[in-house]
Amino acid sequence: MQFMLLFSRQGKLRLQKWYVPLSDKERKKISRDLVQTILARKPKMCSFLEWRDLKIVYKRYASLYFCCAVEDQDNELITLEIIHRYVELLDKYFGSVCELDIIFNFEKAYFILDEFLLGGEAQETSRCQRSRGSAKRPGGDWTDIDPGLAFASITNPPTPPPPFPSVSVVYICRLFSYFAKMLCQQFFCVCVYYPYTPLQHPR
């Protein structure tokens, strides 16, 4: 993938991630051109766009446009699914995500994106792993406190991202139930038989 842009219906950029080295000027020109082109397209038109020598895949979710640029050889449909998957992740993290979530917490959206699209390639890992991976950091403020805790979250199998901390007994209760769950799942994890047999490395 070459780059990813998120912009609103008004053409305001909400997120940009570039996987190819380009100068600032080029970036600005590309995003300006592209935003214009895509906004001009009608909803019934197809989500793929041949643009310069690139292939643009875009999709609109509510008032936000997600747009990825891939090479001509790449599979367009799977790129569309990358976008969808990213939206699902955001949704999972923010809980029915809306544009405002992304505006106000754009750095967290970036963190999730970084976990999902590493170096421009989508990561095929389990869904929960990803939300977990991003939860421990952007969920942030309690990882701040104790790296050990963060360590724990990484060592453990899938857990739903905890809600944002609020000063209440409820939170402490949740924290305890969360650890209980974690323990359960670890136990469960040990029992699970992974049928995938890795290749034998030639010695």
Add this chain to the structure above:
Amino acid sequence: MSDVVEKTLTALPSLLSLDSQSGSGKLSSTSKLGSLIRGITELTSKHEEEKLIKRELVAIKEQVSSPNTTMRQMKEIMVRAIYCEMLGYEASFTYIHAIKLAQQGSVLEKRVGYLGVSLFLNESHELLLLLVNTVLRDLQSTNLIEVCMALTVVSQMFPKDMIPAILPLVEDKLAHPKEIIRRKAVLALYKFYLIAPNQVQHIHSKFRKALCDKDPGVMTASLHIYLLMIKESPDVYKDLTGSFVTILKQVIGGKLPMDFNYHSVPAPWLQIQLLKILALLGKDDQSTSEIMYDVLDECLRRAEMNHNITYAILYECVRAIYTIHPKSELLEKAVKCIGNFVLSPKINLKYLGLKALTFVVQQDANLALQHQVTIIECLDHSDLMIKRETLELLFRITNGQNVTVIVEKMLEFLRFSNDDYSTIDLVGKVAEVAEKYAPDNGWFIQTMNAVFSLGGDTMQADIPNSFLRLLSEGFDSEEEDRHLRLFAVDSYVRLLQEDPAKLPQRFLQVISWVLGEYSHLRDDLEATTVTRLLARLLDLNHTSNETRSWVLTAMMKLCEGPACAALVQQVCDRYTGSLDTVLRQKAQELQHLSQDAELRSRVMTRRCTLEPLEVDSSLSFLDGFVSEALAAGAAPYKPPHQRQEELSQEKALSLEPYGLSLPVSLSSCCISDRQSPTLLSVSSGNSTDPSQRAAPTTLKLDGVKRVWGKQGYLAQKEVVEEAAQVEGPSPLLSSSQQGSADSPQTQTPTPEPDLQRQQLASALFVGLGAQNAVCLMGKTDAVPQRFRRKPRGHGSSSGSVERSSLSSHSLLGNNLLDSTNIPSDEVVSPKNTERTPDLTATNGTCDPEETPSPDETAAHVLPLTSGIGMETMEPATHTDPDRPRNPCLSSHLPAELSGMARSDIAPLCSNRSLALSACTVSTEDTFLLILFVSNSSDSDVQHLLLQLTCTGELEVSCLSDGAPEELAGHGVAVYKYSLVMKTPSPQVELAGVVSYEMPLGEPQAAQFSHRLYLTDFIRPLPVSTEEYGRMWLSYTHDTKQNLKLVQDDQDPLTATLNALKEKLQLHVVDIIGLEGIVACRLLQGQPCLMHCRVHDNSLAVWLRSPVLELPDCLLYHYQKALQEH
């Protein structure tokens, strides 16, 4: 685990106190970022926003530089700075602080710091060097999150030069117990491989280990690297095919943990990655393809659900099936899949269906027939993308019969499109198709006019260039050329009379060149009129200076007569004072030429356009100037490569392996014919691809295997037949009725628009049915390509090249036959010069050991008798081979040559009394021609004199001195000549006269000629790879071309080189993988080096030599040798 809980509990108090301060999540409305964003949304104008941000940035700057700012506040500031940058305002002063934050902050702050770095800086930014130390420290950290973050940032951006510093650490992480770390380490290596592949060359075995990792996530990550490596050299990784197939089988079989499912499809990203890899591995490789048939089948079968993700897999699967060695069952299924895509109501799928069709029709054009209706619908689709993809598809199925309709559609699209990139692309395609399949001159010129006016000035420069070249070089017939040129002149004059102001510059340049060159062809068109029209162009405001100089050049060719001179004088007055130097010079030249008629007639000869321009590329006319300059103390000139070489030698030893110093990107420069041709390009002999010439009107199928066998297509026969009927004599009239009767899709009575569509369909898909016949019966298409470019030869040799390529089949193996051309009327019949196979047979009886006896005069009888007569004559020569008057010529060979390899002795000419034969002897450093003059009469021959007239290309020296003046009855005289080719040319004619006197008669003479080929003069040049590398750099004349590859399962490169070696004496220096280097030299002359590389079923060769002509001539013989093979 308990200690973790404990730690958390101890940390809780601080958590409680912290929360009020940090504005995270949805609480951020109170934070500074929140207020900033809210402030921006409340504003109404861009100007106010600018002011607000400026204020914000000033505040940030203040805070950043204050020593009291804590890291936590810094994080907050950084987020705001990132936001400002995203809005397009520069906050470069924060960059360094982002790095500081990444260095000093605790986990989350660090993370924000890294994020800032990755967003602010790009790969080449110098501040990035400051990050290296931080990354290094974090990689060694015991905190997994820090390691993770470091790896994440490394896999996004890292300075290339610093890779060695952290490479060992990243490598260590490959053995880390945590899956996520291993995965990220692999991806970091992937990034390294992308930016500096040779840095990670040595850890290929570790990639293999990653592929074998027990965690599917790590394995998936390693596939990114493998895809990249396999793309570069598929042969090296063939052994992994089985492994990839095993993995894919397990994935499809649901052996991965459920976590990997996405919409209940197991690991779709992984599947697609694997399919891509398999396609690359199975390409053109039957045995490898066979391994993967099963799994591809399974993959197709499993992907049933109606979800985008399954369609994505299906699409990739279809692509793989069409890339690998074909299997009919799979192809059938793939076709069904494509059908589903094309017919789908979802527009995205339709688009992909069309895209799939474009690569499928390259192998089987008839598939387009099945979807005619859909294609036509898509052609009128409101979405330009769909339309464009359809045009792309039509472009691939263009043939001589449907070209007008398709080009019309393309031009229609061009008129609406306002996107530069697609315009450039499409204009090129129209030009290509028009040149290839144009039905007549008028259409061609009009289409090109449309191309030039629509393409504007953005189009690729080679379109006008090749168009002009086409006009100037002409085609096979003079009459045609004239006609075409006249048509062009007429249409341009008309255009200029209308409104030249709206024509683009490139078009004006073409117009002025054509008018300058050819307007004299039109008798009723006066030069003054044309000059006036051209002068109007000069006055237009928007005309560029470049165009103006083209116009002035055209005027130079035109200015004749006093009326013109006056006009020209006006023009000159204006432009001799121009600020543009080129214009000023042109105007000066024009002025001089128009005033001096004699000079003009000498300089501006109406040259026969067939003659290529003689370009003195050695610039010998400057010799005097150079020697003067040298005498005055100037430094001698060194060509750029030599300078570079010296520079690099001074600097250090070159440690790079030889293979790298050769420019490897051969493929990119010679795949497409479109890039090379320019008007005066001196390289590249025959710019048209040899295979393209062989099948002119068919699709560009060369290099594409015709995988679509009989059995695969039989099921679709009705559709094909329908098309064949549609194709009938009057397609436009009859097709609509036939279409409605036959077409399964349109059984119902057709309303008016449908009727139109069917007409369109029949116009578009005409000719495809015919191609079906071709594909099933193995015939070649007989329709000739209209504008076939002439192969460009050099100077005088071009004519003979043309001739010999036309008749090459009869020439081969019987080189001497067609050169028997003897004026004495009784000797050889005129028919003898015709190259009928029968005749070859008759003349073939002249075995090396026996010359035809004059008594038989087989040739003499020939014109009178029919084929039967020839047959009766033929055995006659064979019946008694031991005739006393058939001397065995080989016994007369000079003793010193008897042991050497020589060609068969071939007769050159004969008459009643004398017979001439010749053979050639090749040794390592000589090429000898032995001529035998045998007296076949009983009486002595006197005053025998043999004279060879040598052309410029050959240097002939006689080796036998004291040749006899008299020749006794049935005696044989032997002459020995040593030949050297001075100027390389594909073949030369050596002519000569033998004069003699019979005892009782007049002096007589017989002329003969003997054809010699360049191949005779080529010798291997034994050099080592290093020498080769040095020589390569020092030669300037080069030629590139794609050659046919000899089909060979094991090693097509070696097979091809061997085939070449059979015909030409070459020295294969080295073969490395898909590349080979070969050297040869001209006898007693200059060397020629060849670098070849297998690319997409063809051999991209690059020849270099110090001699201009040698590469071109050699290429000609290469092509010939490969055709014969």
